[in-house]
Structures are given as structure tokens and as C-alpha cells.
Amino acid sequence: MKKIFILSAIALISVWTGLDAPAGQQPPQPPPLTVQNIKGHIYLVKGGSGANGGFFIGAKGVVVIDAKMTAEAAKQTIAEIRKITPLPITHLLITHSDLDHVNGLGGFPPGLKILAHAQTKKDMDEAFQKDEALKPLLAYLPNQTFTDDFDLKGLGEEIRLLYFGPAHTSGDIVVFFAAEKVAFIGDLAFIGRDPLIHKQKGGTSFGLVKALKDLLALDAETYIAGHNDPLTKNDIQGLMTSVEEKQAKVRDMIKAGRSLDEIKAAFGIAAAAGAPAGRSWPSLVEIIYQELTEKK
Ligand SMILES: [Zn+2]
Numbered sequence: 001m002k003k004i005f006i007l008s009a010i011a012l013i014s015v016w017t018g019l020d021a022p023a024g025q026q027p028p029q030p031p032p033l034t035v036q037n038i039k040g041h042i043y044l045v046k047g048g049s050g051a052n053g054g055f056f057i058g059a060k061g062v063v064v065i066d067a068k069m070t071a072e073a074a075k076q077t078i079a080e081i082r083k084i085t086p087l088p089i090t091h092l093l094i095t096h097s098d099l100d101h102v103n104g105l106g107g108f109p110p111g112l113k114i115l116a117h118a119q120t121k122k123d124m125d126e127a128f129q130k131d132e133a134l135k136p137l138l139a140y141l142p143n144q145t146f147t148d149d150f151d152l153k154g155l156g157e158e159i160r161l162l163y164f165g166p167a168h169t170s171g172d173i174v175v176f177f178a179a180e181k182v183a184f185i186g187d188l189a190f191i192g193r194d195p196l197i198h199k200q201k202g203g204t205s206f207g208l209v210k211a212l213k214d215l216l217a218l219d220a221e222t223y224i225a226g227h228n229d230p231l232t233k234n235d236i237q238g239l240m241t242s243v244e245e246k247q248a249k250v251r252d253m254i255k256a257g258r259s260l261d262e263i264k265a266a267f268g269i270a271a272a273a274g275a276p277a278g279r280s281w282p283s284l285v286e287i288i289y290q291e292l293t294e295k296k
Pocket of ligand 1: 096098168187226
């Protein structure tokens with residue numbers, strides 16, 4: 001009986017927190033979806049099922065950033081947009097392919113311009129193909145992709161889509177509003193817990209440091225991440241330093257001949273850190289260890 005309870009609790013948590021939230025760190029129900037003005041015509045979408053997203057009200061239409069995790073949360077987002085503007089939603093920008101940023105696509109009207117990095121489209125395609133329940137989302141695959149920086153023009157103000165290379169995944173983009181100095185950064189930053197690197201999607205910790213460096217070089221004041229309140233340059237700087245320190249410490253311990261288990265123990269990471277069955281969230285230390293030992 002106890003076991004059944006634990007399994008269903010894990011299932012419930014897994015369903016809504018998605019790839020980006022280790023079990024046990026979030027309440028079993030997402031907080032209600034809310035919208036907050038960040039600056040000018042830029043808004044943050046928080047709560048509901050899935051990661052933080054946002055939208056920008058342009059001259060002729062609304063540009064939405066990320067698609068939440070369920071059609072219901074997407075519809076709640078649209079309802080909030082309707083309270084602010086009657087303009088149609090014209091564009092969807094996808095920061096990366098994780099399910100808590102894309103599985104709500106079906107709640108949006110068809111026919112939108114959907115933009116993402118080419119690798120993100122490939123990862124979405126694979127994920128949607130192999131799950132019968134997600135196949136309807138194939139109709140929402142990005143219809144405009146790019147592999148480098150891309151400037152979106154003609155929407156009332158220039159929106160820069162920046163690519164800093166593989167980091168959290170290999171298709172992360174930053175949506176940068178230069179005039180307001182606001183950057184939507186997907187999951188390039190996690191504050192208050194281990195940064196997450198999806199190695200299976202080509203993410204790397206060394207790439208993450210590079211991306212954080214590039215984020216610091218941007219003339220930005222506000223960074224909107226998928227799982228935190230709005231961040232500042234100081235937050236990004238602190239995160240970058242902590243990842244670099246971990247990399248240096250792991251490198252030194254490898255040189256000193258320590259095993260992965262010894263290194264994890266030195267960082268206080270339990271040998272069998274608990275992820276639900278069938279899923280795994282290796283610690284950042286483990287990812288760094290793999291990267292450093294693979295290169296040799
Ligand atoms: Zn993510």
C-alpha cells in the first residue's frame with residue numbers, strides 16, 4: 001500500500017514537473033498561472049503547468065515565448081493575454097525542446113509562426129514521434145529554424161534570437177529585447193539548485209559556462225529563466241563562478257586519481273541520488289566528471 005502511494009506520488013510529480021524538476025523539490029500542484037509586466041510590452045508568465053515563459057505585445061500581434069507543459073496551461077496563458085490586448089498571437093519562440101517548455105503547444109491556435117534552433121526542432125520531432133499521445137504536436141513543429149543568431153524584424157521592435165552553442169541542451173536560444181535590456185534565457189540558469197545539463201541532448205557544462213559568459217556580455221539587466229524569479233547579472237555571474245569552481249575541483253580530484261564515487265562523496269552527493277525509476281538526473285558533478293574523463 002505504501003509502495004503504491006509512493007509510486008503514484010512520483011508519477012504525479014513527474015507528470016507536471018517534467019525534465020527540469022527533480023522529484024521532491026516542488027509541490028504536487030503547480031501554483032496558479034500569473035502574468036507580470038517586466039518592462040514596456042514584455043510580460044513574464046509564471047505558474048501553471050510547465051516552466052516560466054513570457055510574451056511581447058508588438059505593433060500588430062503578440063509574440064509568445066515557450067509553450068508551457070499542457071494545453072490547459074497554454075489556454076490559461078492565452079486567456080491572460082486576452083485581458084491585456086485584443087491583438088492576435090502571431091509568433092511562438094521556443095527556447096529549447098524540454099517537455100515543460102513545449103508540450104502545451106496543442107493549446108495554441110494552428111497557423112502560428114513557430115521559431116526555434118534547428119536542433120530543438122529535431123529533438124521535439126523525435127520526442128513527439130515516439131509518444132502516441134504527443135503525435136498531434138507534430139503539427140506544431142517549428143516552421144522556421146536557424147543554426148546561428150537570428151533577428152526577428154517587423155514586429156514593432158527588433159527581437160534578437162541568440163545562439164551561444166550547446167549548454168543546457170544543444171539547441172538553447174536566448175530571446176533578447178535589446179531596447180528593454182531583457183533576455184529570456186530558457187534553462188541556461190538555475191539558481192538555488194544544481195544547474196541541469198541534458199547530456200543526451202548534447203548539453204555540456206563547459207558549454208554552459210561559455211553561454212553564461214555570453215549572457216554576461218549582453219547589454220541586459222533582467223534575465224528570465226524557466227524556473228526562477230527574474231535574475232540579475234550578479235545571479236548569472238555567481239552561477240558561472242560556482243560551475244567553474246566545481247569544474248576545477250573535479251579536474252583536480254581526477255588528476256589525484258579519485259574515483260567518481262569518491263568525488264561525489266567529497267561534494268556530499270549520495271551515491272544513488274534518487275530520481276524516479278526510469279528517469280535519471282545525474283548531478284552536475286557527475287556530468288563534469290564524464291566530460292573530463294571522456295576527453296582523454
Ligand atoms: Zn530545460
